[in-house]
Amino acid sequence: xxxxxxxxxxxxxxxxxxxVSFRVSEGRMTGFVGGNGAGKTTTMRMIMGVLASNxxxxxxxxxxxxxxxxxxFGYMPEERGLYPKQTVHSQLxxxxxxxxxxxxxxxxxxxxxxxxxxxxxxAQARLExxxxxxxxxxxxAAALLGSPRLLVLDEPFSGLDPHAVDTMAELLREYxxxxxxxxxxxxQLDLVERLCDDLVVMAKGRVVGKGTxxxxxxxxxxxxxxxxGAPAGWTRGLAGVTxxxxxxxxxxxxxxxxxxxxxxxxxxxxRGPVHAFTPLVPSIxxxxxxMTAA
Amino acid sequence: xxxxTQSPAPRTEPAAAPVSPGPAPRPGAPAKSGxxxxxxxxxxxxxxxxxxxxxxxxxxxxxxxxxxxxAIGLQLYLADSMGKITVAVAERPAGELAGRGExxxxxxxxxxxxxxxxxxxxxxxxxxxxxxxxxxxxxxEDGRWVLLGDTGQNDIAATWIGAAVQQAALAENAAxxxxxxxxxxxxxxxxxxxxxxxxxxxxxxxxxxxxxxxLFYLAAVLLGAALATSVVEEKQNRIVELIASSVPIRSLLxxxxxxxxxxxxxxxxxxxxxxxxxxxxxxxxELLADIGSGLGWFLVFYVxxxxxxxxxxxxxxxxxxxxxxxxxxxxxxxxxxxxxxIVGVTxxxxxxxxxxxxxxxxxxxxxxRVLAGEAAWWEPxxxxxxxxxxxxxxVTASARVYRRAxxxxxxxxxxxxxxKLTD
Numbered sequence: 001x002x003x004x005x006x007x008x009x010x011x012x013x014x015x016x017x018x019x020v021s022f023r024v025s026e027g028r029m030t031g032f033v034g035g036n037g038a039g040k041t042t043t044m045r046m047i048m049g050v051l052a053s054n055x056x057x058x059x060x061x062x063x064x065x066x067x068x069x070x071x072x073f074g075y076m077p078e079e080r081g082l083y084p085k086q087t088v089h090s091q092l093x094x095x096x097x098x099x100x101x102x103x104x105x106x107x108x109x110x111x112x113x114x115x116x117x118x119x120x121x122x123a124q125a126r127l128e129x130x131x132x133x134x135x136x137x138x139x140x141a142a143a144l145l146g147s148p149r150l151l152v153l154d155e156p157f158s159g160l161d162p163h164a165v166d167t168m169a170e171l172l173r174e175y176x177x178x179x180x181x182x183x184x185x186x187x188q189l190d191l192v193e194r195l196c197d198d199l200v201v202m203a204k205g206r207v208v209g210k211g212t213x214x215x216x217x218x219x220x221x222x223x224x225x226x227x228x229g230a231p232a233g234w235t236r237g238l239a240g241v242t243x244x245x246x247x248x249x250x251x252x253x254x255x256x257x258x259x260x261x262x263x264x265x266x267x268x269x270x271r272g273p274v275h276a277f278t279p280l281v282p283s284i285x286x287x288x289x290x291m292t293a294a
Numbered sequence: 295x296x297x298x299t300q301s302p303a304p305r306t307e308p309a310a311a312p313v314s315p316g317p318a319p320r321p322g323a324p325a326k327s328g329x330x331x332x333x334x335x336x337x338x339x340x341x342x343x344x345x346x347x348x349x350x351x352x353x354x355x356x357x358x359x360x361x362x363x364x365a366i367g368l369q370l371y372l373a374d375s376m377g378k379i380t381v382a383v384a385e386r387p388a389g390e391l392a393g394r395g396e397x398x399x400x401x402x403x404x405x406x407x408x409x410x411x412x413x414x415x416x417x418x419x420x421x422x423x424x425x426x427x428x429x430x431x432x433x434x435e436d437g438r439w440v441l442l443g444d445t446g447q448n449d450i451a452a453t454w455i456g457a458a459v460q461q462a463a464l465a466e467n468a469a470x471x472x473x474x475x476x477x478x479x480x481x482x483x484x485x486x487x488x489x490x491x492x493x494x495x496x497x498x499x500x501x502x503x504x505x506x507x508x509l510f511y512l513a514a515v516l517l518g519a520a521l522a523t524s525v526v527e528e529k530q531n532r533i534v535e536l537i538a539s540s541v542p543i544r545s546l547l548x549x550x551x552x553x554x555x556x557x558x559x560x561x562x563x564x565x566x567x568x569x570x571x572x573x574x575x576x577x578x579x580e581l582l583a584d585i586g587s588g589l590g591w592f593l594v595f596y597v598x599x600x601x602x603x604x605x606x607x608x609x610x611x612x613x614x615x616x617x618x619x620x621x622x623x624x625x626x627x628x629x630x631x632x633x634x635x636i637v638g639v640t641x642x643x644x645x646x647x648x649x650x651x652x653x654x655x656x657x658x659x660x661x662x663r664v665l666a667g668e669a670a671w672w673e674p675x676x677x678x679x680x681x682x683x684x685x686x687x688x689v690t691a692s693a694r695v696y697r698r699a700x701x702x703x704x705x706x707x708x709x710x711x712x713x714k715l716t717d
Contacts, residue, residue: 045535048539049538049539050535050538050539067542070539070540071540071541073539075535075536075539077532077535077536077539079532079535080532081531081532081533081534081535081536082531082533082536083527083531083533084531085344086344094336094340095536095537095540097331097336098333098336098337098537098540098541099540100330100540102331142536
């Protein structure tokens with residue numbers, strides 16, 4: 001398990017990461033979301049030890065992460081890049097060896113990964129001769145080398161075509177299913193929603209929300225859509241109602257956490273026909289907007 | 295209203311990127327095998343392998359080799375043809391003088407061959423010289439010997455036939471005065487004594503210093519830009535973040551320094567071997583014998599000097615963000631190299647003694663002092679120690695600069711700016 005404790009990073013007088021704490025658990029996919037400049041990349045760089053922190057701790061399996069630990073972390077940096085003039089196979093073997101593998105093992109694993117990513121026949125091609133999509137796949141392979149125990153992926157889906165997105169998603173799921181904690185940042189909230197078990201939301205260098213997607217969804221006051229065929233402004237006066245958005249054929253009603261939605265429905269039925277009464281479950285995008293709006 | 299999709303939408307298997315149902319990931323498997331190769335050695339191996347398969351590198355090596363071989367060939371040709379002249383004569387005594395001239399030259403250890411070309415008359419002799427059929431002509435006019443040249447006098451003919459004529463005249467005059475040439479020449483010899491015959495003569499020391507100074511400069515040219523470019527490569531390709539997450543930046547730098555240095559030294563060795571073979575072939579064995587004893591020191595200092603220089607070039611590379619910056623960040627290092635060459639081969643006395651301990655300038659000055667017999671045994675050892683210490687300090691500072699400038703991929707830095715950055 002990866003744990004971040006009160007991680008801090010300053011650039012001059014600007015605090016880019018402000019006492020960030022969260023954990024990425026075994027076998028779980030954790031989505032890392034936040035606007036540009038929220039501090040996601042800086043946080044990931046500190047996890048990988050590429051950037052030093054000004055305070056706080058990165059813990060791996062309970063103790064502060066060492067360089068040795070980090071060699072077992074698979075990383076896809078925000079700044080993509082490989083050796084353009086070197087062949088796909090030789091540079092992946094090189095990277096695997098830098099991560100501590102023996103030559104034979106590095107070769108075997110590289111071939112295996114290339115096979116999986118559909119790049120086997122491009123193994124001896126120079127990277128620069130590949131299409132952009134295939135270059136991205138090689139980048140993915142670079143992150144997955146050396147049987148990583150943790151995956152830290154900065155925007156792994158950016159620049160991928162829909163097919164490659166699916167490939168990547170499937171791979172990540174497999175790694176998570178095999179017990180690897182996976183942390184990935186993304187701006188594609190629909191993907192995050194589809195893939196993630198846990199979520200960490202950052203804004204202006206701070207964590208503004210974390211937990212499972214369900215926890216986050218239910219953190220807020222429950223909202224209901226009431227369709228009666230006519231504006232339902234009358235709901236405003238009811239006990240337990242905290243906010244009402246009147247619609248032409250009903251209303252969106254926000255209730256206090258301990259209020260009983262049944263009473264609202266009973267009241268509505270007493271006033272006339274009810275065409276629909278349904279809880280409004282917020283999407284991750286809704287939650288994200290709400291959390292980062294301030 | 296939005297609903298939450300818990301399961302991924304059904305999707306078609308991408309035709310272009312089939313995810314084969316291959317082996318499942320083996321996360322956390324105890325994959326790292328036995329003893330781990332030091333990361334710098336892996337970097338060095340890649341550095342060398344990439345260079346050896348680089349067409350530009352191979353081509354420049356071959357071209358330089360061809361130039362050296364060509365220069366030696368030219369020297370051989372010139373040496374072969376230089377001492378050979380043809381002298382046109384019209385009468386027998388002139389031919390004898392030419393023969394005596396050749397004998398005098400050979401007696402003085404010169405490689406001279408004078409071929410006599412017999413002509414029917416003085417007029418024909420002039421014609422032959424004018425036509426370039428002979429380098430010189432020897433005729434007698436009004437009882438005096440006259441050496442003929444076309445547009446200029448031939449040096450060999452002027453010197454050695456001149457000496458032969460003089461000797462013949464002296465012998466004639468001596469006979470006329472009732473004495474002999476031997477008697478006349480008595481006690482005119484000058485005996486020469488060397489006070490320090492064991493020390494290497496100043497000439498070869500100077501020549502060797504020039505040679506190694508020049509080799510050092512040449513190595514800087516070969517090594518410098520290549521190493522700085524190689525150091526900036528990871529930043530330019532933006533792969534550096536990936537590598538920095540696996541190994542310490544210091545390992546990357548050391549691997550690159552060792553790789554480039556080994557290659558540059560291999561190139562220099564190849565060039566030197568061909569050069570030495572050339573010296574032997576052209577009959578300069580004496581020079582080699584003179585400097586042979588000091589050659590070892592020159593080589594040791596050369597290797598260490600190159601290592602220090604490589605560290606400096608690595609630092610220059612660390613400051614750059616892309617290859618275009620290298621021109622400007624390596625300028626100070628190139629200036630230092632030129633200075634080492636010029637200062638190293640020109641200073642003497644106390645200044646040379648001081649500079650022989652300063653890293654980089656010690657590369658040529660200390661072995662020159664050893665060769666000249668001026669240095670005690672511990673002096674080169676101390677100088678080497680200082681050079682190695684300097685190399686270590688420079689590598690540490692470079693790694694720091696490189697590390698701090700790691701994520702500055704948008705601009706080049708000054709050394710001051712780089713040191714001010716934090717990790």
